[in-house]
Amino acid sequence: MRRSLASASRRASSASIPACRTCQAQLRAPSRPFSISQLAARPLPHSSRASLVSRDFSSSSTRRKEKAPKDDDESAVTATEEVKERPREDNEAIDVKSKSSFDSTPAPIPIGGASGAASGGSGEDGKKKGKPPQTRELTKPTPPTTYPQVLAIPIAQRPLFPGFYKAITIRDPNVIAAVQELLKRGQSYVGAFLLKNPESSQDVIHNKDEVYEVGTFCQVTGAFPAGHGEERALQAVLYPHRRVRLDELVGPMRGPPGAPEAEGTQATISDVPAITSQEQGESPETEEQKGGVSASFEENKSTTPSEDKPSTTDTPTPTDKQVAVASPTAFLQTWPVSLVNITNLPDEPHDRRNPTIRALVGEIVNTCKEIGTSNPLFRDHVSAFAMSQSASNIADEPAKLADFAAAVSGGEMEEAQGVLGALNIEERLSRSLEVIKKELMNAQLSSKISKDVEGKIQKRQREYWLMEQMKGIRRELGLESDGKDKLVEKFKEKAGKLAMPDDVKRVFDEELAKLAHLEPAASEFNVTRNYLDWLTQIPWGQRSAENFGIKHARDVLDEDHYGLKDVKDRILEFIAVGKLRGTVEGKILCMVGPPGVGKTSIGKSIARALGRQYYRFSVGGLTDVAEIKGHRRTYVGALPGRIIQALKKCQTENPLVLIDEVDKIGRGHQGDPSSALLELLDPEQNSSFLDHYLDVPVDLSKVLFVCTANMTDTIPRPLLDRMEMIELSGYVADEKMAIAERYLAPQAKEMSGLGDVDVVLKEDALRELINKYARESGVRNLKKHIEKVYRKSALKIIQDIGEEEVLSEDKALTEEGKVAQAAAESDGTEVKDTPGEEQIRKETTEVPRVALKVPDSVHVAITKDNLADYVGPPVFTSDRLYDVTPPGVAMGLAWTQMGGAALYVESILETALSYSSRPGFERTGNLKAVMKESTLIAYSFAKGLMAKKFPGNKFFDKARIHLHCPEGAVQKDGPSAGITMATSLLSLGLGRSLDPTIAMTGELTVTGKVLRIGGLREKTVAARRAGAKMVVFPRDNMSDWLELPENIKEGIQGKPVEWYSDVFELVFPDLNAEEANKMWKKELKKPSKEEREKEDEDDSD
Secondary structure: OHHHHHHHHHHHHHOOEEOOHHHHHHHHOOOOOOOHHHHHHOOOOOOOOOOOOOEEEEOOOOOOOEOOOOOOOOOOOOOOEOOOOOOOOOOOEEEEOOOOOOOOOOOOOOOOOOOHHHHOOOHHHHHHHOOOOOOOEEOOOOOOOOOOEEEEEEEOOOOOOOOOOEEEEEOOHHHHHHHHHHHHHOOOEEEEEEEOOOOOOOOOOOOHHHEOOEEEEEEEEEEEEEOOHHHOEEEEEEEEEEEEEEEEEEOOOOOOOOOOOOHHHHOOOOOOOOOOEOOOOOOOOOOOOOOOOOOOOOOOHHHOOOOOOOOOOOOOOOOOOOOOOOOOOHHHHHOOOOEEEEEEOOOOOOOOOOHHHHHHHHHHHHHHHHHHHHOHHHHHHHHHHHHHOOOOOHHHOHHHHHHHHHHHOOOOHHHHHHHHHOOOHHHHHHHHHHHHHHHHHHHHHHHHHHHHHHHHHHHHHHHHHHHHHHHHHHHHOOOOOOHHHHHHHHHHHHHHOOOOOHHHHHHHHHHHHHHHHOOOOOHHHHHHHHHHHHHHHOOOOOOOOOOOOHHHHHHHHHHHOOOOHHHHHHHHHHHHHHHHHOOOOOOEEEEEOOOOOOHHHHHHHHHHHHOOOEEEEEOOOOOOOHHHHOOOOOOOOOOOOHHHHHHHHHOOOOOEEEEEOHHHOOOEOOEOHHHHHHHHOOOOOHHHEEOOOOOOEEOOOOOEEEEEEOOOOOOOHHHHHOOEEEEOOOOOHHHHHHHHHHHHHHHHHHHOOOOOOEEEEOHHHHHHHHHHOOOOOOOHHHHHHHHHHHHHHHHHHHHHHOOOOOOOHHHHEOHHHHHHHHHHHHOOOOOOOOOOHHHHHHHOOOOOEOOOOOOOOOEEEEOOOOOHHHHOOOOOOOOOOOOOOOOOEEEEEEEEOOEEEEEEEEEEEOOOOOOOOOOEEEEEOOEOHHHHHHHHHHHHHHHHHHHHHOOOOOHHHHOEEEEEOOOOOOOEOOOOEHHHHHHHHHHHHHOOOOOOOEEEOEEEOOOOEEEOOOOHHHHHHHHHHOOOOEEEEEHHHHHHHHHOOHHHHOOOEEEEEOEHHHHHHHHOOOOOHHHHHHOOOOOOOOOOHHHHHHHHHHHHO
16 A cells, blocks of 8 residues: 555656646636536536535645654554655645535635745745756546545435546535545545435435445545535535445444544554645545545655655565554544445456447447437537547547446436446446437437427417418408407497396496407406306396296196196296286295105296296205306306306296205305305395306396205205295105006106007006005106016017017118128227227217117016016015004104105013012114104103003003114104104003004193194105004194195094094093003002012022
């Protein structure tokens, strides 16, 4: 090591190159800071002469005498070394300044030769030496050839390649301090190794497996502070010198960083002259710097070669003293940083004339040229690399060419590391060629995309200018006026045909004047144009001629719907008022009923009967107020509300607007639409409805609003108060039968392709469908079953007569259809993939097939006996669970969204009655809160009634009772089952069975008062379906009973009650009071002493 350093020092002293006048001028000029971003963006070779701000040009003073520290444990060797003074050359030596603090900034480069220090010493010293005047020369730096242990810095994303600068950011404060201390000591060398995890950003290597084995030996040529506060970091510029291999990881230590040792204790100063001169702006300086440790050994001054006469031997004499070795990074061994032992990795020998190498080099050069044609930045990289090469031909240095190709490409991390780790030149060139080829593909793709975008822009630009020129020519010839003037005239013409109110007319004139002064290219031009378009499409003052014929309206309503007498009567009343007044104001009707009873379809029939335009929209799940009131014009893509859109579509001020599912309206962060409907559906307010988009009052008083809902519970009370309620109860069996025969069966038959075929659905089969398959209040489920019957019939017809003989595909397909089918069969595209446009055109046609005629000999009849073959076994058998009800069972009636249903209440004794038994009450059946309260009320009332009327009956004092409502999967709630529960408990207590044909409904109080209930029509329908002959209901519902159609009440006796005593007389008509008092007396008798003793003995056994 000593010989190599001494030889390098002598070569650096003697290999000086005279500087030209330009270089001398540059040496005198002050240095300018160099941007790290420029350095990171452009890879610079070792000899590219890039000036770095972290270096100063300064003169070295004469070396001072230093003494090696004495060791108390060993025999101290005192070696006082006197370094001969010699004048420095006039040229500047590059020196890495030690940063005294983290926030220090790079010092400017002083002008060489301006002081005595710049000449290498004092003038007197120069005279003593008798040296001739020195010329201004630059020396080339030489990094240490052996540096076994260095500070390791992990690098993310991309490895470093020898000869190409790289700027990195260090955030670990310990690593920052270590780098600064190394710069201060003049040992600015580190090892850079690529992290295997690309997402990692660590600055310390904790495990050797975290990084790749092959890295680079780098010199820190610049260090700059970055960030503030806790995010402070250090930006360091690294210059890689050569490839190295990581042999061993030393550390990191987890203790606090050790204090820097005194300069004299690091290592003894070698007598080898410092190699500090470099070319200005070139890459890094050497390991030796002023005031720093320049070598790791000490030499006897007797063997120190003279400056005038170099040593004649490289081997020490036997009289040399022992060398005290100290590593330049030894002081970092107690720091929490990564120290690694490394080994140099020289390139394997190669023959530059090898055909393979020459071919690879030529291909890389050609690829770089191709990339440079489409990527200017890459072309600059190539130019800089070509200028930096000392060899006249790039092919003479294939190793550098391979590193350059990998350094400037944007390949994957593993590919770049593979180039770095390849020591065989041929393999390295091959890997680099693969990387640079991928870069070429990316460059070509980027160029293609850029050209396509530029082509589209140029095409549009050309079309725009041609259109403008054509417009100008047509205007000059008088063939066409300006487009804006024509638009203004069109709006004026449309407004002249409308009877706009004064307020609307004033706003229209203002907006039209604004449009006339706006340029078509302005963004507000289209906003104003759209607003005027909407303003002139509203039918101001335009109304449709209504038909107020009573007979016509009745015929239309009866033609479309069966039943619905309440709705039809209300529409006829509306028409009668309009006939007398000549005009009608808009009304708000709300039809409430279960699904499938015709609420939505009746709206279209009303519009047809009145001769009004029809518009429907649903508000179910609506959460945005803007759907009702419109968006404000400040938003992009703003539109008016649905009501204004209805007026535009219908082109009349008096349409019929059906608002569907008003009970399912939502509420979100964009407002409450139900509150927005208050203004819309209020007859006192909607005469001046204000839409957010139009921002002018619109008269909606002539609009007939019809709303639909399944229930009123979820409709807000203020909104419900503004609407006129019309309740639509479910259909009974006779009504369903008529609807099926008149409407459902013919429609389903036609839709199944059996319109001309003799397929008959018998009346008994329809009745069986209604009673055993579709018991809901509406007819939607019945329609589905009828459609299923006809579909099954169509399938059986085709299977029976044979598909190939009579109904073959050749007869059904048209000529165009056959061509399209053949094209589809030849298409090999997957079903999930969409074919190309040309293939789609071949596979499609307007009329691919025609309907086939079924022979007249086919006859199909669906009766009650074979109905199960079409729709399967019956779903319902009977609503009556008990033909003979046991004591404790009573039949009640319930209302559901699907209509009415029979609700049985069952009560049983849990344990046998005895003198020592204790009372209890349990209830089950998925009962909700209100119904649970009804059970407690009924239990308390039954106990009180029994104690009052039958004091001798102590049943409730000793009985443990369980009350249950069947069908536990269905939630049950409401107070209308009160009298049913009380009757069930009393039936159990009295031991009397009830008549199975008696059904009852009514809310019960603890005093026995029977209160009003709802849904009497649906409950009556359910009672009739269950086979009940008597219905007990509250007297307050007598008006509802009288309004029921006679076909519903046929065969059912209605019994209004006011107190439970009336119910008791109906359900227990022949009850003997004496027998009731004696009931359970035997079971509850107190046992004698002998009996009790016997029972105790039995229990003990």
